[in-house]
Amino acid sequence: MSDMRFGYVDAGEGQVHYRRLRGDGPTLVFLHQTASSSAMWEAVMRRLAGGYDMIALDTPGFGGSYDPDEVPSIGYYTGVMREALGALGVDRYHVCGHHTGVCVAVELAAEDSDRVLSLSMIGPVQLTQAERDEFRKHFSTPFAPTADGGYLKRTFDYLAGLGADGDLALHHRETADTVRAWRGRVQAYNAVWDQDFPALLARVRCPKLMMAARDDVLWPYLERAAEAHPDAVTAVLAGANFEPDLDPDGTANALRDFLAAKEA
Amino acid sequence: MTVEQARPDRLRFGYADCRDGQIHYRRQGTAGKPVVAFYHQTASSGAMFEKVMARLADGYDCIAFDTPGFGYSYEPAEVDSVGYYTDRMMEALDDLGIERFHACGHHTGGCLAVEMPVRYPGRVLSLAMIGPVEATAEQRAEFRKHFSAPFKPEPSGAYLDEAWRYLAGIGADQTLELHHRELVDHLRSWEALTVAFNRVWDQDFAAFHQRVDCPMLHMCSRDDVIWPFYEQARAARPDAEGVVVTGADFQCDVDADGVAGGLRDFLDRQGG
Numbered sequence: 162m163s164d165m166r167f168g169y170v171d172a173g174e175g176q177v178h179y180r181r182l183r184g185d186g187p188t189l190v191f192l193h194q195t196a197s198s199s200a201m202w203e204a205v206m207r208r209l210a211g212g213y214d215m216i217a218l219d220t221p222g223f224g225g226s227y228d229p230d231e232v233p234s235i236g237y238y239t240g241v242m243r244e245a246l247g248a249l250g251v252d253r254y255h256v257c258g259h260h261t262g263v264c265v266a267v268e269l270a271a272e273d274s275d276r277v278l279s280l281s282m283i284g285p286v287q288l289t290q291a292e293r294d295e296f297r298k299h300f301s302t303p304f305a306p307t308a309d310g311g312y313l314k315r316t317f318d319y320l321a322g323l324g325a326d327g328d329l330a331l332h333h334r335e336t337a338d339t340v341r342a343w344r345g346r347v348q349a350y351n352a353v354w355d356q357d358f359p360a361l362l363a364r365v366r367c368p369k370l371m372m373a374a375r376d377d378v379l380w381p382y383l384e385r386a387a388e389a390h391p392d393a394v395t396a397v398l399a400g401a402n403f404e405p406d407l408d409p410d411g412t413a414n415a416l417r418d419f420l421a422a423k424e425a
Numbered sequence: 426m427t428v429e430q431a432r433p434d435r436l437r438f439g440y441a442d443c444r445d446g447q448i449h450y451r452r453q454g455t456a457g458k459p460v461v462a463f464y465h466q467t468a469s470s471g472a473m474f475e476k477v478m479a480r481l482a483d484g485y486d487c488i489a490f491d492t493p494g495f496g497y498s499y500e501p502a503e504v505d506s507v508g509y510y511t512d513r514m515m516e517a518l519d520d521l522g523i524e525r526f527h528a529c530g531h532h533t534g535g536c537l538a539v540e541m542p543v544r545y546p547g548r549v550l551s552l553a554m555i556g557p558v559e560a561t562a563e564q565r566a567e568f569r570k571h572f573s574a575p576f577k578p579e580p581s582g583a584y585l586d587e588a589w590r591y592l593a594g595i596g597a598d599q600t601l602e603l604h605h606r607e608l609v610d611h612l613r614s615w616e617a618l619t620v621a622f623n624r625v626w627d628q629d630f631a632a633f634h635q636r637v638d639c640p641m642l643h644m645c646s647r648d649d650v651i652w653p654f655y656e657q658a659r660a661a662r663p664d665a666e667g668v669v670v671t672g673a674d675f676q677c678d679v680d681a682d683g684v685a686g687g688l689r690d691f692l693d694r695q696g697g
Contacts, residue, residue, distance in 0.1 A: 166447065310586055318582065337612040340605075
């Protein structure tokens with residue numbers, strides 16, 4: 162039997178699905194990108210096995226979590242995740258997000274400074290309002306089901322454009338997750354482009370790790386975020402927009418080194 | 426184990442442990458009422474029973490399990506027979522503390538359920554099968570050719586259209602919502618699909634069917650691909666009850682009233 166365990170916890174308006182790999186050491190929480198699920202963290206979690214109590218949650222509207230009717234802001238997800246972690250008995254924790262997961266993680270770190278021990282970000286969303294409006298145009302078109310099934314290939318091609326075609330199993334898994342979460346994807350992106358991420362990050366007082374691959378769509382903003390926060394640790398990964406799957410060693414090593422330094 | 430109190434107004438999700446991993450289930454119903462355990466077809470998931478469960482929830486405690494390899498259940502390393510699924514499902518029931526129950530299986534779900542009353546005497550109160558796979562060896566060999574590996578991920582993405590058209594071919598295109606949901610389930614389970622179908626065509630269903638000693642209900646629609654097997658099942662066990670519904674291979678979604686009505690009429694007379 163695998164030591165990776167799946168479960169549900171009551172939070173928000175339904176059940177939040179998660180996977181958990183227990184180990185000795187502090188709690189490490191993972192928050193996924195749009196429109197993936199906690200599956201995107203499995204490879205990294207396995208590499209960090211033993212040293213942490215790791216919990217990867219599915220955001221509402223994604224993976225196995227419930228589908229919310231409305232998502233007015235990133236704060237909605239933040240509230241649900243806070244509630245879910247509380248219900249799981251998690252007190253103090255390190256948090257690691259990827260893209261949209263970073264947007265949620267930064268709110269947890271800014272608002273729950275007594276609980277969040279450190280903030281790790283793959284693709285910090287250090288964008289101006291004008292840049293966010295530009296992203297909104299490209300990342301808000303829904304892949305709504307169509308009777309001819311054409312939405313499936315459009316989803317597949319879109320994911321190839323983001324680099325998921327670097328591995329067929331990844332491409333397939335991301336296609337399945339994105340097709341499942343076609344509504345959640347629109348909800349999440351609308352909330353992301355509304356969020357003033359730089360202002361939130363400026364409020365974070367805990368140690369910060371910033372990472373991205375050079376071919377990540379958010380790569381240009383890593384340098385900007387690092388300039389704004391010279392105290393942050395930075396790491397360059399590989400793997401386009403799928404670093405934890407395509408560069409799991411690099412991702413896990415950067416996390417391990419950062420977290421070990423914090424504990425030292 | 427996850428303990429979930431069933432309530433008629435709420436669909437709840439959870440996991441039960443079996444020997445090899447976690448079995449995912451959804452549950453809706455009334456705590457304390459007789460348990461009806463649902464087993465889905467290949468390559469769906471427990472989602473296919475949601476409409477039927479909602480209709481039975483006031484009088485029953487309904488639990489739909491995801492078979493290993495499907496939905497959110499664990500990936501089995503090896504499935505040597507349909508009986509593998511049967512055994513893991515019985516362990517899941519044990520973990521949930523359920524001793525006696527009514528079983529309801531659809532297609533492959535009926536194949537794994539038909540072994541329960543035979544191999545686990547005294548546990549199964551009644552057996553309902555939607556599309557019982559009462560096929561001869563020759564028929565199974567023929568079906569193996571068509572229902573084994575309808576699609577497989579490849580870099581062009583053309584398999585997505587193959588999966589979509591395969592599902593349309595068995596009637597999932599009756600509503601777009603159903604077609605989409607089944608597509609998601611089929612993408613997740615593309616490997617398990619081949620495994621399950623091959624084990625189904627290996628199974629001597631008729632031998633188990635003959636030995637079932639609890640009350641039995643056969644159900645099918647005339648446009649189900651295995652309608653001929655339903656007729657053979659009726660002939661093989663004339664003591665069983667029979668109900669004809671509609672909806673091609675997706676009766677539980679397309680004719681939820683018919684399926685739930687037929688089940689309720691049958692179950693209400695069994696006790697529990």
